[in-house]
Each structure stands twice: as C-alpha cells, then as structure tokens.
Amino acid sequence: MSKKDKIIIVGAGLCGTLLGLRLAQRGYKVTLHERRGDMRLEDVDAGRSINLALSARGLRALEKVGIKADILEECIPMKGRMIHPLQGESFFSAYSGRSGDYINSVSRGGLNIALLDAADKFDDVQVVFDSKCERVDLENAKATFKNLKTGETYEEEGAVVIGTDGAGSSVRRSIMGRTTQLLFNFSQSFLRHGYKELSILPAEDGGWRIEKNALHIWPRGSFMIIALPNLDGSFTVTMFHPFGGENGFDNLNTKEKVKAFFEKEFPTLIPYMPHYVEEYFENPVGTLGTIKCYPWQAFGKTLIMGDAAHAIVPFYGQGMNAAFEDVSVFDEILDQYEGDWLKILETFQDARVDNANAIADLAIDNFTEMQDKVDDRDFKRKRQLEMQLEQKYEDYYSKYSLVTFRPDLPYADAMSLGRKQDDLLLKLCAEKEPSEMNLDEVMKQIVALQ
Amino acid sequence: MSKKDKIIIVGAGLCGTLLGLRLAQRGYKVTLHERRGDMRLEDVDAGRSINLALSARGLRALEKVGIKADILEECIPMKGRMIHPLQGESFFSAYSGRSGDYINSVSRGGLNIALLDAADKFDDVQVVFDSKCERVDLENAKATFKNLKTGETYEEEGAVVIGTDGAGSSVRRSIMGRTTQLLFNFSQSFLRHGYKELSILPAEDGGWRIEKNALHIWPRGSFMIIALPNLDGSFTVTMFHPFGGENGFDNLNTKEKVKAFFEKEFPTLIPYMPHYVEEYFENPVGTLGTIKCYPWQAFGKTLIMGDAAHAIVPFYGQGMNAAFEDVSVFDEILDQYEGDWLKILETFQDARVDNANAIADLAIDNFTEMQDKVDDRDFKRKRQLEMQLEQKYEDYYSKYSLVTFRPDLPYADAMSLGRKQDDLLLKLCAEKEPSEMNLDEVMKQIVALQ
Numbered sequence A, B: 001m002s003k004k005d006k007i008i009i010v011g012a013g014l015c016g017t018l019l020g021l022r023l024a025q026r027g028y029k030v031t032l033h034e035r036r037g038d039m040r041l042e043d044v045d046a047g048r049s050i051n052l053a054l055s056a057r058g059l060r061a062l063e064k065v066g067i068k069a070d071i072l073e074e075c076i077p078m079k080g081r082m083i084h085p086l087q088g089e090s091f092f093s094a095y096s097g098r099s100g101d102y103i104n105s106v107s108r109g110g111l112n113i114a115l116l117d118a119a120d121k122f123d124d125v126q127v128v129f130d131s132k133c134e135r136v137d138l139e140n141a142k143a144t145f146k147n148l149k150t151g152e153t154y155e156e157e158g159a160v161v162i163g164t165d166g167a168g169s170s171v172r173r174s175i176m177g178r179t180t181q182l183l184f185n186f187s188q189s190f191l192r193h194g195y196k197e198l199s200i201l202p203a204e205d206g207g208w209r210i211e212k213n214a215l216h217i218w219p220r221g222s223f224m225i226i227a228l229p230n231l232d233g234s235f236t237v238t239m240f241h242p243f244g245g246e247n248g249f250d251n252l253n254t255k256e257k258v259k260a261f262f263e264k265e266f267p268t269l270i271p272y273m274p275h276y277v278e279e280y281f282e283n284p285v286g287t288l289g290t291i292k293c294y295p296w297q298a299f300g301k302t303l304i305m306g307d308a309a310h311a312i313v314p315f316y317g318q319g320m321n322a323a324f325e326d327v328s329v330f331d332e333i334l335d336q337y338e339g340d341w342l343k344i345l346e347t348f349q350d351a352r353v354d355n356a357n358a359i360a361d362l363a364i365d366n367f368t369e370m371q372d373k374v375d376d377r378d379f380k381r382k383r384q385l386e387m388q389l390e391q392k393y394e395d396y397y398s399k400y401s402l403v404t405f406r407p408d409l410p411y412a413d414a415m416s417l418g419r420k421q422d423d424l425l426l427k428l429c430a431e432k433e434p435s436e437m438n439l440d441e442v443m444k445q446i447v448a449l450q
Helices: A014-025 A056-064 A068-073 A108-120 A170-176 A255-265 A276-282 A319-337 A341-373 A377-392 A399-405 A411-431 A439-449 B014-025 B056-064 B068-073 B108-120 B170-176 B255-265 B276-282 B319-337 B341-373 B377-392 B399-404 B411-431 B439-449
Strands: A006-010 A029-033 A051-054 A076-078 A080-083 A091-094 A103-107 A125-128 A131-137 A142-147 A153-157 A160-163 A185-200 A214-219 A224-229 A235-242 A286-294 A302-304 B006-010 B029-033 B051-054 B076-078 B080-083 B091-094 B103-107 B125-128 B131-137 B142-147 B153-157 B160-163 B185-200 B214-219 B224-229 B235-242 B286-294 B302-304
Touching: A006 A014, A006 A153, A014 A029, A014 A056, A014 A108, A014 A125, A014 A319, A029 A131, A051 A108, A051 A224, A051 A319, A056 A068, A056 A319, A068 A108, A076 A224, A091 A377, A103 A108, A108 A125, A131 A160, A131 A170, A160 A170, A170 A302, A185 A276, A185 A341, A214 A341, A224 A341, A255 A276, A286 A341, A302 A341, A319 A341, A341 A411, A377 A399, A377 A411, A377 A439, A399 A411, A411 A439, B006 B014, B006 B153, B014 B029, B014 B056, B014 B108, B014 B125, B014 B319, B029 B131, B051 B108, B051 B224, B051 B319, B056 B068, B056 B319, B068 B108, B076 B224, B091 B377, B103 B108, B108 B125, B131 B160, B131 B170, B160 B170, B170 B302, B185 B276, B185 B341, B214 B341, B224 B341, B255 B276, B286 B341, B302 B341, B319 B341, B341 B411, B377 B399, B377 B411, B377 B439, B399 B411, B411 B439
Parallel strands: A006 A029, A006 A160, A029 A125, A080 A214, A160 A302, B006 B029, B006 B160, B029 B125, B080 B214, B160 B302
Antiparallel strands: A051 A103, A076 A103, A080 A091, A131 A142, A142 A153, A185 A235, A185 A286, A185 B185, A214 A224, A224 A235, B051 B103, B076 B103, B080 B091, B131 B142, B142 B153, B185 B235, B185 B286, B214 B224, B224 B235
16 A cells, blocks of 8 residues: 655645655655755755745645645735826726635745655655755666755655756756657747846834735736735835847846836836835846646656646746645645656646646736736726626626635636637727726626526 | 857758758858768658658758759659548548648658768768757857767857757757746647658569658558658558557567458558568657757857757648758748847747747647548548639638748748638538539638638
8 A cells, every 4th residue: 555655746836745644644755955055054055935825726735735725914904005107197997796716925935944844744754855866767766866965866666756846946857858758748848028126125113115915017018027925014016028129138238227217217216215216136037938748747647737837927827836836736636646656647637738728828818917917998897897797796706806815726728718708898998987887787698608 | 240150950850951051051150060970871750740741941051052953853843632541432631622732741851861972061060970969059159979889079159059959959958947037838749640661662673662752651540650752662551550459569479469460451552562560569658758948049059950849740741841941931030130049049939939839739730630530421522622722712721731832921920820721621521522512602701711
C-alpha cells in the first residue's frame, strides 16, 4: 500500500508547500526542496509580487488543510475596483452584486510562512532549503539536487517527484529534455509589457491614504498602474508598462524623464509616493509570460503542477488560486485512485490542462480590460447591469464572478459561459442604459445561452 | 563596407548551403559548419525523409543561384495525387487545371550535394564538417564549435551568425537561454502521429511499378500511406500513423500484427513491397512537430532561418520550399539594406514570421485533408470544380495552387484567400455537382471574396 510512499516536492513556494502539507495530512512522507533559503530566517528575494489576491478557489484549498480562517485574519478584503481616470472623478466598481463575494489582498511571504509552519509540524515532512534541483530521472522518480551553500550534490528517490518550482521549472526542463519521446508540447509567450513595483506609504496615523477595501487601478489605455492594500497601511503599487516606445521602460531612463512622465500621467498618485523616483530606479522590471504545456506527467513517476505547468499573467488575480486549485483537485483524485500513481498523475493532468489553458487566456483578456476598458462607457454600463442582475437573480454570475467566486465551476466552463454572456451584455449596453432595460428580459436571454 | 564581412552559417543542410552559396555569390566570406560528416564522402544518416516535393517557391530560389535547370533534370514531375481507396478504384486528382503547374519529387541528398558542390567552388566558402555548434555568443556573433571526430573545441567570430540548423537548432537554444531579455516567444507542438519510411522496389525492367508522375496516397481516415517516385524506379513510401491505439505504432510490435494490419488496410500495396515487414522493424519512427518562435534575430548579430525558426509538418510539401524562400527574401533585403545588419535581420524576421506561421497552419490543415478528405464526395467535387475553374479563368487559383504555384504571393495571403475560397466552394459542392453549376456565376462569387 502506498500510504507511506515518499513524495519529493521540488519548490517550497505557495503551491509546493500547500501540496506538501496536504500530502503529510494524508500520511505520506514528504521532502520539500527549496532553492532559496528559509524565508523565516533570512530575507530571501522571491523576485515576485509582494501581495496577491486570494479568492474562492484558493480559499477552498486552504479550507481543506484547515488554515483558511487563520489566513483570512491576515487578509484585507477588496470589494471592488477603484478606478482613477486621468480626467474626472475616481469611481468604485464592485466585483459582485453579492456583498459576500470579494477578493482578499494577502502577503505572499506571510502566506508562504503560514504554510511552511503548518507543514513543519509533521514529523514526516522534511524541508530542505538552499537545495537546487539539477535534474530529474523521470522514470525512476529520482532527483539530483545541489546545496547552494555547501556546493554538495545529492540524489533523492521517491515514489513520485512533483515539480512545483514555478515558471522557470527545473523539473519541466527535464521533461523538455525528453521532448520527442514524450511528444512534449510547450509554449512560452511574453507580453511586450513588463512590470515594476513601487509603494504608497501609510498615512501618518498608520491608516491607508486611499480606500483600503479596493484594488486601485489607474488605467491609461496602453499602460496602467494598480495598487493593493497591505496590513501596515501601505499599498504595493505595480506599473504594467511597455518595454518599448517613447515612454516605455527602456526609454524612461533618467530621473527627469520619469518625473515628467508621472506628472503627466499619474499626477494624483505622486503625493502618496514620496520615493517613487528612487524606487523606480532601484526596483527591477519583471516580465509577464504565459506558459502552456502537455503532458504534465511522465511515466507515472514525475509531475509538474502550478506555475511550473501553467504560468499565467497576473491580470485575473488567479495564478495562485489556480495553483491551489491544482492541489484540491490532486487531493480529490487521490481519494479515488490512491495506490496507482500512473492513474493519479494521468487523471490529474487530463482534469486540469484545459482549465489551466482557459485561465491563461482569460488573464490575457483581462489585461486589455484593465488598462483600456474599465473607463469605457459600454463597459461601465455592463458592470452596472451585471451588479443589478447579481443582486436580483440568485443563479446569475457575471464572467468575473464565474471565474472568481464559483470554485465549483471549472475555469474552462467559466470561460465559455462568461464569454457568451459578455458578448450579449456588451451588445445590449451599446444600445441603451441598464436603467432602460427590462431585467427579466435580459435574464431570459442569458439563460438561453447556457 | 560590409561586402567582405564574414558570415558564419550553422548547419549545411538544404537551407544553410543555399544561403552560403548565395552569400558567396554576393561577395561575402562564408564559413559553413555542419554537425554531420560530408555526405559526398560518407554515408550520413540525415534522419529525415529521402525525397521531397520541390515546387515554385523553392525553384525561384534555385533560379536566383543559377542551378534551377540542373536540379530540374534530376526531378520527377508529380502532376497530381493518385488516390488509392481501400474499396473501389484508384483515381487521379491533378494538382492544378494548368498543365505547367506541377510539383517535383527530388532526392534530399542529391539536392544537398548539388548545393554543396556549387558552394565549394567559391574560394571564400569554407565548409567544416563534423563541427557541432555548442553555443552562440549572441551579441558578438561568436560561435563555439566542437569537432565531433577530434573532440577539439574552437571559436569563430563573424559579422553575423546565421543558424540554419534545423528543428533542433543549437543557435535557437542559445536565443532561448536569453528568454526574458529577448522576450522570446516559443512553441513546439507535436502531432500524436509519427512517420516511418518503407519502400516500393523498381519493376524488374527498371521502371516504376505504379504511376510514375504522381504523389500516391492510400487514405484511411485516421492514418495514411503516401509514396513519392525516385529516379531509379523505386518509390519512397511513408506511413503517417498514430503512436497510440490498438493499431498504433506502439502496439504494432510483432511481425504477425504488422502483416495482419497491412493485409487488412493496404492489401494492394503488399505486392510492391516484398520487404515491408523487415523494413518496418528496421526503420525508426520519426515525430511530426511544428515550431513557431519570435524573435528570430538578436542584437543584429545572430539570426535563425528555415526549420530552425519555423519547423512544420510535411503535409503541404512546403518545408524545404519555405526555407528556400527565406533565402530569396533575405537576398532581396540585402539588396535594400546591405551594410546595416540590424536593419537586415529585423526586416527579414518581420517579413517572414507571419508567412512562416501561415504555412505551418496550412500544413496541419492538409494532414486532415490527405488522410481523411481526399476520398470524400464533396471534396472530390471541389477538386473537380477547381480544375474547371483553373482551366477556364486565368486569374483563378485554388488554395493549393495559391500556396504551391504562386511564389509572388506570400503564404499568409495565400492562406487567407485560399481558406475563404475553400469555404465557398465546399458549400456549393454540398448542394450540387460541378457539372450542374454555372462557372461564370461561381467565378463572380470568388472574385467578390478578394
């Protein structure tokens, strides 16, 4: 019986640590190898965004492992988008017509530490830091690691190796090395935009300088800035910005140019960000890529999961939620097929790959929506109509709500239905104001789409 | 002035050797590095198909370098497809209604040798065999090679490095290693079918056992066999066949199974292939993949071309033709911008990438057409209608003809117009026989599509 099989997990980020915790709860021996140091003891640069939006799919997985309530205490609810146009007043746009449906700003580091602490409590969980995966012997579930502090190289063999080592996955590289044998399909595609983080400081009284319970957007057509609240009163600000062009990252290369650009495009933000010019030059520019691939498993012995299998752009706030949902689905498949790893790994990839592709495509769609559409007349009408429909009809969910607040619905189904609804509502909103519409008639047309 | 710049070409296959020849004709110093041995002196296994279909786009490039007439003497014209259904009579389907429009079966090895011989005549061309590219220093046009016979490693620096080293390109791997800096988009996708080569022997009198001037197809729905004629009276036979399933390659693993399968599916072929069972077990199974990527150039110093930039499946007979067209287009861009390598490389990739993507997609479409549609009622009607239209109207070209016989028309334009025409004609052919149609009326509708 496999109950005490040893599982080697490569990557102790959010997905890998949650997976390790869940497998330990199920009685497996788990070794978690993490390339970086222990973030509880040292300042490790994760090289990634400081806070994230945690929503229903992710919460469902945290509930499974019993830490949902603890984590929610450390979150700031974001009830909707606060839109800051260049001209005119800022306005609020709720995420849902249902008051209980909101997303949560959470610290990436804080959440990772909570997961590590929970996993560490199990005797059968071993976490090895500074341990870089060099390669995986796919058929034999044997991984070779190098300790980045001592230089020592060592092998570890388990029943299965699971790579949760992110977009640049080393486990995936070993699968890619067997391309023709595995007929490994792979794509990586990058936006011509990158991102850079800045910060809004807390108010002098320790409070929040702008609305706390919102995700803020400064949409500017071909670029934008967003901000998510932190517990200490600060906001993490992210510029999503083209690399090229007159005002692209590559060309905004002097203090004068950066100041002139912000003064023209983001004048209302400047008072909240006293150090933005220094931060602009200190902080790196990150890339925004989508990775799709198939298969995710090899020989019933090696699997990739989370960003390693399906990295997406951040514009739907679903990267972490999708990775956590992977863990929930994997757990359900274990319920069915425990003991038969080949069956488990094949069932998992086939259950997830279409859904991972769907959220990847939705996230690209939302990039355009956030930077260019949120301030558009018909789009605003559509959001208003969606709110009214969600308030009035129990069975109605907007595309955003289908993706974000319906963990029972696979991403692919949410995409398919959501896109049809969007097409219909945008057509109606091009003709008239929601106030002039008969909601019952609209709802009939929506039901007919399903 | 750049006239005597040194160009390092990685890969002396069809594309690289043609490019080297053309650049030598323009006055450049050229070094061609080839991983394999000299095919004129030793038997090198190219691991790829023995004969290929040479058509107008490829011929245009050969004309530029002055060897078109010589090569055509070594070709066998294929005027159309000879279709061999499992039930019923074999029938011929011409490629075009114009008698001068046909494709040519040519030996890969013979063509490559002719190109090598032509390039070797130039003092400024150096061909280095057994020379494997290890990596490219992209910014400095410096490549590191290893001699596979001596083990020696050496560097060479030029004005530009051009990788024509095929689907598994080492130059592309160096570009991919700089993914985030170059925002390198890349996809590889494999069919779940592979291919295996067999052969039809010459007749006892040295002639051809089946129609010489045709590309033969035995379509069987989810798999097929094709055959192309060789000068010696033999045919190179290729099975395009799924890996998986009851009768897939993976399961056809005993002599009994292979014989039973051929007796059921290809009974009329067996008499022509006395050694097919032995060949089946001796010859490898190849994979069928599509590779798309962007950018193709880095820093105005390194470029990939041909299969290295855009590998496609063989079902349109356009892989080599597309690679040769790359050389034609590169040559035209040199006419415009000679001296400015950054401009040349950027202009080249931007001129070619959409066209390479188009022929990749068309080749996938043709996979379905060849194995499943050529024997279909409406498809046969459409081919008949297309022939009549091509005979009657000077300006009309079917999709196949637009792609194959119109080198003046970029692939992307051929795809766009060709697909529209296909949709229209298939709709008409679902309703009636071409003999019941008014051709002038049909032609009016076609012109309206443009």
